[in-house]
Each structure stands twice: as structure tokens, then as C-alpha cells.
Amino acid sequence: MPKEKFFEKREKELTEDISTLEGYINDLWEIIPVAICITTPIFTLLETSRSFNNLFGYEKDEITGSPIETIFSKEEDLKNLSEKLFPRKKILNFEISGKAKGGKEIPMLVSAIAREDQEGELVSYIFSFVDVTLIRRVEGTLEEKVAELQRYTVQLEGSRRALLNILEDVESERVAAEKERDKTAAIIKNFADGLLLMENNKISLINPAAQAFFNVSEAEVVGRTIAELEGTAKIQSFAKFLNKTGADIFREELPLNENFILEVSTVATLKDAKETGKIIILHDVSREKMVEKMKTEFVSLAAHQLRTPLSAIKWALKMLLDGDMGSIKQDQKNFLEKTYQSNERMIALVNDLLDITRIEEGKYLYKPTVTQLELVAKFVADSYKDEAKAKNIKLTLRKSDSLLRPVKIDVEKIRLAMQNIIDNAIRYSAEGSEVIVACSGNEKEAIFSVQDSGIGIPKDQRTRMFSKFFRGSNAVRIDTEGSGLGLYIAKNIVEAHNGRIWFESEPGKGATFYFSLPIDSSNGKI
Amino acid sequence: MEKNEIEEILKKQGDARGAVFHTDLNYVLQKTASEDSVAKIEEKLKEWGVNLVYRKVEPMSWYPVAWRTLSLLAIQEVLGWDDEEIIKMGRNAPRVSVIVKLFFKLFPDIGKFARQIPKYWTKHYTCGTLKVVELDKDNKQLILRLENFAFHPILCKYLKGYFETATKLTRPKDSIVTCEEIQCTFKDSTPYEVYQIKWTK
Numbered sequence: 001m002p003k004e005k006f007f008e009k010r011e012k013e014l015t016e017d018i019s020t021l022e023g024y025i026n027d028l029w030e031i032i033p034v035a036i037c038i039t040t041p042i043f044t045l046l047e048t049s050r051s052f053n054n055l056f057g058y059e060k061d062e063i064t065g066s067p068i069e070t071i072f073s074k075e076e077d078l079k080n081l082s083e084k085l086f087p088r089k090k091i092l093n094f095e096i097s098g099k100a101k102g103g104k105e106i107p108m109l110v111s112a113i114a115r116e117d118q119e120g121e122l123v124s125y126i127f128s129f130v131d132v133t134l135i136r137r138v139e140g141t142l143e144e145k146v147a148e149l150q151r152y153t154v155q156l157e158g159s160r161r162a163l164l165n166i167l168e169d170v171e172s173e174r175v176a177a178e179k180e181r182d183k184t185a186a187i188i189k190n191f192a193d194g195l196l197l198m199e200n201n202k203i204s205l206i207n208p209a210a211q212a213f214f215n216v217s218e219a220e221v222v223g224r225t226i227a228e229l230e231g232t233a234k235i236q237s238f239a240k241f242l243n244k245t246g247a248d249i250f251r252e253e254l255p256l257n258e259n260f261i262l263e264v265s266t267v268a269t270l271k272d273a274k275e276t277g278k279i280i281i282l283h284d285v286s287r288e289k290m291v292e293k294m295k296t297e298f299v300s301l302a303a304h305q306l307r308t309p310l311s312a313i314k315w316a317l318k319m320l321l322d323g324d325m326g327s328i329k330q331d332q333k334n335f336l337e338k339t340y341q342s343n344e345r346m347i348a349l350v351n352d353l354l355d356i357t358r359i360e361e362g363k364y365l366y367k368p369t370v371t372q373l374e375l376v377a378k379f380v381a382d383s384y385k386d387e388a389k390a391k392n393i394k395l396t397l398r399k400s401d402s403l404l405r406p407v408k409i410d411v412e413k414i415r416l417a418m419q420n421i422i423d424n425a426i427r428y429s430a431e432g433s434e435v436i437v438a439c440s441g442n443e444k445e446a447i448f449s450v451q452d453s454g455i456g457i458p459k460d461q462r463t464r465m466f467s468k469f470f471r472g473s474n475a476v477r478i479d480t481e482g483s484g485l486g487l488y489i490a491k492n493i494v495e496a497h498n499g500r501i502w503f504e505s506e507p508g509k510g511a512t513f514y515f516s517l518p519i520d521s522s523n524g525k526i
Numbered sequence: 527m528e529k530n531e532i533e534e535i536l537k538k539q540g541d542a543r544g545a546v547f548h549t550d551l552n553y554v555l556q557k558t559a560s561e562d563s564v565a566k567i568e569e570k571l572k573e574w575g576v577n578l579v580y581r582k583v584e585p586m587s588w589y590p591v592a593w594r595t596l597s598l599l600a601i602q603e604v605l606g607w608d609d610e611e612i613i614k615m616g617r618n619a620p621r622v623s624v625i626v627k628l629f630f631k632l633f634p635d636i637g638k639f640a641r642q643i644p645k646y647w648t649k650h651y652t653c654g655t656l657k658v659v660e661l662d663k664d665n666k667q668l669i670l671r672l673e674n675f676a677f678h679p680i681l682c683k684y685l686k687g688y689f690e691t692a693t694k695l696t697r698p699k700d701s702i703v704t705c706e707e708i709q710c711t712f713k714d715s716t717p718y719e720v721y722q723i724k725w726t727k
Contacts, residue, residue: 018586022624040632044695047627061556065621065691067699121638123631 035129038115041122043068043081055131057101068127073099086114086122098129107136194262194282197269201225210282213262214238238262242280253285261289292360300357303350310347317343345481352485355416356468359492366496368408370520373446374400374439376411380418381437384426392431395422398438407446408520409497417493418448420486421513425452427482428475429510445499445516453510457503465503466491474507490515527599532574535595538677540653541588549619550597551580554605556618563605570600585624591653595677598684609683616687620695625650632696636725637661639696640668651675659720666725668693669708673718676711682719693723701727 028049029036035052039045045066053060056071063070072078077096085092091113098108109130117123188195194210196203206221214221214235221235229239241254241264254262263283268275317340319325321333328336381397388395418437425435429452436451455474457465464470469484476482487501494501494515505511554563564580571578576593583589602612620626629649633639640658647656654675661668670689675681690705697703702725709720 015584015586015588018628019584022585022628038627040634040695042632042634042696042698044632044699046621046632046695061552061618061622065695069699117631121631121633123633 035131037068037127037129039068039125039127041082041086041124043078043125045070046124052129055100055106055129056098057104071099071129073097073103073105081112085112085125086116087120089114089116095132098131107132193284194280196221196280196282197277198226198280199269199277203229204277213256213282213284238264242266251283253289259286259290260284261286296357296360299353300361303353303357307347307350307354310343310350313343314340314347349483349485352483352489355489356485356492359489359496367410367412369411370406370408371411372404373407373409373414373441373448373517374404376409376414377418377437377439377448380415380422383419384422388426388435391426391429393426393429394434395426396434396436398436400439400441402441404439404441404446405443405519407497407517409517410493413493414497414517417490417515418450420490421450421515424486425450425454425511425513427479428452429454433510441519443519445518447514447516449512449514451510451512456507456509456511457505458507462503462505466501487513527574527603532596535678536575536590536592538592540591540651540675540677542591542594542651543585543625543649544583544587544589545585545623545625546594546619546650547578547580547583547589547597548585549623550601550615552622553615553618554601557611558605566604567597567600570604571596574600588652591651591675591677595681598680599678602680609680612680612683613687616684616689617691619684619688620692626692626695630692632692634696636663636668636696639693643670647672666727668723670721670723671718672721675719676717679710679712682707682710682712685719686721689721689723693725697725698727701725 029047030050032049033051034049035055036049037045037052038047045063045068048058048060048063053063056063069075069078074097077094091111093109093111096108096110098106100106109132111128113126114122115124115126188205188207191207191209194213195205195207196210197205202223202225203221204223206216206218211218211221216232216234220232221229224232226239226242229235230243232239237256238254241252242249248268249264249266252264254264256262261284263285265281265283267279267281269277269279317336320328321336321340378397381395384395422435422437429435433453436449438449438451440447440449455472455478457472458474461470461472465472466487468488470488471482471484491501494517497517499515499517501513501515503511503513551564554567555561568579571593574596576596578589578593578597598612598615601607601615605611620630625646626632630646631638631642633642640661643658644656647654655673657671657673659669659671672685686705686707690703693705694701694703703723704725705721705723707719708722709716709718711717711719
């Protein structure tokens with residue numbers, strides 16, 4: 001082949017290769033997803049990829065030939081760029097604030113490298129750009145979140161410390177509460193009285209003493225209502241008792257059998273002034289009751305035994321005083337009269353004691369009659385007229401302003417109660433004073449009162465005035481012969497009629513004793 | 527264009543890289559955004575005996591410089607463009623020319639830049655010689671002489687714009703570059719054209 005032909009053929013082949021290469025490069029510029037550009041050594045844009053054009057918003061023809069400043073929003077990003085890139089011969093990575101068409105700033109990560117020819121001369125630069133807007137936004141959000149997280153961490157740390165402190169306090173409180181609980185449990189367990197705790201109408205606790213009282217186990221009782229317990233034979237009577245009484249109880253007696261009596265009290269448990277449950281206290285009063293009974297029986301026996309000889313003495317003395325046994329001298333008569341009075345007092349005491357034993361034995365019979373309280377009061381007051389006169393005391397019966405409604409009473413017993421009160425008034429009033437007996441009333445009750453202007457009742461002794469054998473210290477000084485049983489008997493009689501008894505007094509100025517009895521609502525039916 | 531005028535051009539020898547037709551197509555589409563315009567230009571060329579389809583042109587293959595000349599003339603005639611628009615076409619060409627991108631080293635040093643100009647011309651054309659007659663760095667002036675390239679005055683306009691942009695690509699952004707044809711075969715009956723390129727920075 002001639003030389004000329006060879007070179008012609010060779011050139012044609014090379015041209016074809018270059019064309020293929022150019023097409024290949026053009027396709028790459030179109031398809032490559034990275035924003036790339038080539039600039040002249042003075043940073044004039046010569047070639048741009050499709051992604052570059054899309055990123056900055058320029059058409060290829062529009063941006064080609066433009067200085068690179070067109071896409072850099074800050075001059076300082078370009079400062080000394082050529083020195084940094086050439087003759088470094090390495091890829092330089094840096095961040096810039098890019099500028100798209102229209103001026104929109106875009107944070108960008110830039111990689112750039114200088115290209116040189118075979119002689120080492122700088123011929124162009126290649127730049128690639130990555131839009132880091134999203135990354136920066138995410139980073140910003142991330143930083144905010146991290147800062148937020150740090151704030152929360154600090155708060156949580158504070159909360160944790162606070163919680164630990166609280167936990168420590170709670171633990172201390174728990175230990176203290178456990179100690180207290182153990183202490184309480186020990187008290188409850190070893191408490192001689194029976195204790196039951198009711199919550200939400202169910203028994204939540206029963207101590208060993210209460211279990212022993214009813215011969216029941218904890219399992220048989222705890223978690224059950226009172227109504228449910230009515231079906232359990234061992235504790236049936238107690239359950240019925242509670243159901244029957246309903247409201248709060250204070251020292252009510254519950255005889256479980258003849259020799260076993262419990263005194264039952266209930267106390268409401270409150271939380272924020274709201275009742276949350278009930279504590280039931282069971283006190284075994286069997287022994288006290290037995291002793292009391294024995295005592296009563298003894299007194300009753302003694303009184304009965306004493307009354308017969310005292311009556312015999314009374315009649316013997318009477319016969320002597322009346323001269324049935326022959327005449328006696330005046331001084332003998334005086335002596336016998338004193339003996340007679342003493343015997344009378346002894347008989348009265350014995351009668352009082354017998355009344356008391358009857359009351360305490362529950363044998364104090366109640367024979368109800370519907371009557372006017374005023375009539376009974378008049379009868380009793382009249383019976384004291386002579387005695388009052390003898391003491392130069394004006395005994396006045398003050399009538400009620402209106403007609404009192406009838407009461408249903410055991411007349412004999414009410415008379416006794418009135419006698420005891422009037423007797424005291426006359427006994428402890430000075431000569432020339434007045435004792436006023438009066439009756440009053442309303443729709444619900446009739447009230448009897450006795451007002452004197454006697455010695456009155458010392459303040460510190462008022463709570464004991466209705467106790468058995470109690471006598472006021474000032475009364476003892478005046479009269480040594482009272483038994484201290486009159487008011488006790490009166491109180492028992494009145495309360496047996498569902499009435500109330502009370503007094504008002506000022507020491508040295510006298511006292512007024514009252515008792516009230518409920519109006520009869522049976523319309524006379526007995 | 528007169529038939530004999532066209533024939534006269536077609537008679538002239540010498541080839542140019544197909545890339546020049548690509549730059550023509552690029553500018554026409556930039557300005558008209560119309561494929562119809564391209565078709566009309568191709569029709570005009572066909573009428574003149576040049577069977578050229580712009581998109582089928584291989585950028586690195588050789589085509590007659592006469593075709594290249596007639597391409598410019600057809601564009602001017604079909605689109606009714608004046609000489610100023612042809613200068614602008616020349617200005618646009620280096621920006622989009624694959625030849626520039628592949629072979630032209632746009633050194634910021636004007637001396638280095640000037641030295642490669644003659645060689646660069648031969649990568650573009652098989653006819654004509656482009657010489658650097660004078661490089662005056664102090665006065666910021668470069669004189670180029672293009673010999674044996676008398677195809678048609680339209681190429682003078684085109685090359686004026688081309689040289690201007692090619693030089694501009696090597697200068698700082700705020701440098702003002704101008705190019706003037708100070709001697710022309712068609713005006714001054716010289717066997718060459720002389721171009722004076724000036725810049726401010």
C-alpha cells in the first residue's frame with residue numbers, strides 16, 4: 001500500500017474512533033447523575049453535564065462560556081482556588097454556597113481537580129457539585145434533635161436524681177411504715193380484746209383474740225360481708241347483732257352464752273372526713289359480769305336477810321314507843337325514837353339495795369300504764385308536804401301552762417324516781433327556801449323538774465352524780481346519812497322508760513333536776 | 527445566491543471538521559428553536575447541490591469547506607440574518623465546539639495560547655494557514671493572518687466572531703476582547719486576511 005493511502009486510511013480510522021469517543025463522552029455528559037463541569041484555566045465554563053444544568057437551572061448554551069462566579073454565591077469561596085488546585089494534582093474537596101439561576105443559594109460539596117497536558121501545563125479544571133441542602137437540613141434537624149436530646153437528658157438526669165431521692169425517702173418511709181405495721185400487727189395480734197376491721201362492708205382483718213371468741217379461723221371470716229357471716233353458725237349471733245344494730249355501737253353487750261358476754265364497740269375509720277370502714281372492738285366482760293352478778297346476788301341476799309329482822313325490830317320499837325308494852329320514861333322514849341329512826345333509815349337503805357339488785361338483775365319489772373305525768377308528780381309532791389313543812393321549806397307544785405300529752409309509764413317506778421329527786425331537794429335545801437316541782441312538755445316528751453336553792457353540785461363531781469353510792473362532797477358534810485343510791489335508781493328507772501335525766505346547777509345556788517319521758521304514741525294501747 | 531456563485535464556491539478545495547456544522551445547528555436552534563428552520567436550510571442546501579443533513583454529520587469527519595461556506599450562506603438566506611448575526615454565530619462556535627473542547631488548550635498565558643493557534647487551525651481545516659504575525663503583550667494585541675482561505679466574505683465575519691470568543695475564553699471575566707478583520711482578500715485583494723485581536727486584561 002502506498003504511504004499516502006496508508007495514512008489516509010489511518011486518519012479515517014482515527015477520525016471514526018474520535019467520533020465514537022465524542023459520542024460516548026456526550027452520552028456520559030447527558031446521563032451522569034453528578035453535576036460536573038469543565039472550566040478553562042481561568043475558570044470559564046466550557047462544558048457542563050445535564051445534572052449540572054438541572055442543578056443550577058441553566059441551559060447548556062446559556063451557561064457555557066460564563067465565568068464560574070456565575071454559580072458561586074460567595075467570592076471568598078473562589079479565593080486562591082487556582083493556587084489550591086494547581087499544581088496540587090489532587091482532588092480538592094470543599095464546601096461552597098452555590099448560586100442557581102435566579103439567585104437561589106444552594107449549599108454544595110465540591111470536588112475539583114486540575115487537568116494538565118503532557119508538558120505539565122494547566123489546561124482545564126473539572127468540578128463536580130453535590131447539593132447538600134437535604135444533608136444540611138437533616139444535619140440541622142439532627143443537631144437540633146441532639147441538642148433537644150441533650151436537654152431532655154439533663155432533665156431526665158435531674159428527674160432521675162429527684163426520683164432516686166424520692167425512692168430513698170419512699171424506702172425510708174416504707175421501712176418506717178413496715179416497722180409501724182409490724183408494731184401495729186403485734187399490737188393487734190397480742191391485743192387481749194378482739195378486733196375486726198371492716199372495709200367496703202367486708203371483714204378485712206380479724207385478730208387472734210376475736211378468732212378465739214368465736215372459735216373461727218381467719219379464712220372463714222376475712223373477705224366476707226356481715227350478711228354472709230349470718231350463715232356461719234359460729235359467728236352467726238355476732239353477725240346478727242351487728243346487722244340489727246346497724247349504726248355505731250358503744251359498749252353494747254352481746255351475750256354469746258350464759259357465761260360469755262362480749263362488750264361490742266364500733267369506731268368508724270375516716271379518710272378525708274369520709275367513712276372508709278369500721279373497727280369493731282370486742283371486749284370480754286364475762287368476768288366483770290360474773291363478779292357483778294355475784295355481788296348483786298350477795299347484796300340481794302343480804303338485803304332480804306336484813307329486811308325481816310329490821311321489820312321485826314321496827315314493830316317491836318313501835319310497840320314500845322306506843323306504850324303497848326307498858327309506859328316508858330321520857331328519856332327512854334327519846335332513846336327509842338332515835339333507834340326507831342335509825343331502823344327506818346336501815347329499812348330504806350335495804351329497800352334501795354333491793355331495788356338496785358332488781359335493776360341490775362333485770363328483774364325490775366316494768367308495768368306500763370298510760371297516764372298524765374303531772375298527776376304522778378302531784379301525788380309525790382303532796383306526799384312530801386309534811387316533811388317540807390317540818391323543815392320550813394316551801395314545796396310548790398307548778399302546773400303546766402298547757403295540757404300535757406299522756407305518757408306510758410310504770411307509775412310506781414316513776415314515783416320512786418320522783419321521790420328520790422324531791423327527797424334530795426328537800427334534804428339539801430336550807431330552811432325557809434323553796435323547792436319547785438314542775439311539769440312541762442312538747443309534742444315528743446313530757447318533762448318533770450325539781451328546782452331547789454340548796455347547796456348545788458360541785459363542778460368537778462357532776463359527771464359522777466348518777467353513779468351508784470356517789471354523794472357530793474358538800475352533801476356529805478351536811479347530811480351523813482344518805483346512801484348515794486337515789487339518783488342512780490332514778491336514772492335507771494328513767495332510762496328503762498327510754499327517757500333522759502340531767503341537771504343544771506350552780507354551786508351554792510341550788511340545782512334543778514330534770515327527766516323527760518317520751519309521749520305515748522300508742523293512743524292508750526298497752 | 528447565483529448559481530455560478532455557488533458553483534464557484536463548490537469548486538474550491540479543502541475540508542473542514544464536521545464539528546462546524548454542529549455549531550451552526552446549535553446556533554440556529556438557539557435562535558429559532560425551530561426544526562422547521564433547520565429543514566428549510568437543509569432544503570436550500572439541497573437546492574444548491576449540497577446534500578447535508580446536520581444531525582448526521584460526524585463532528586470529527588472531514589467535509590468540504592465549500593459546504594461549510596454554503597451552510598452559512600443558506601442560514602443567512604433562509605433566516606434573513608444580517609452580517610452581525612453571522613458574527614454572533616462565530617462568537618458562539620468556540621463555546622460549543624467539540625474541537626475546542628478536545629484540542630484547544632485555552633492557556634491564560636496569551637503567549638502559550640498564541641503558539642498553539644496554527645496547529646489548532648489544522649485540526650479544523652485542511653486548507654488555509656493561520657499564522658500569528660504579532661503578539662504584543664504590552665499593548666494586549668494579537669495579529670493573526672489567514673492565508674489561502676478565500677472562500678467567501680461570510681467566513682470573514684464568522685471567523686471574526688470565532689477568534690474573539692476563542693481569545694475571550696482565555697482572558698479574565700472582566701476583560702473586553704475585540705477582533706477586527708484589518709485586511710481582507712475580498713476587499714483589499716490581498717492573498718490573506720489579517721485579524722487584529724485586542725483585550726483589556
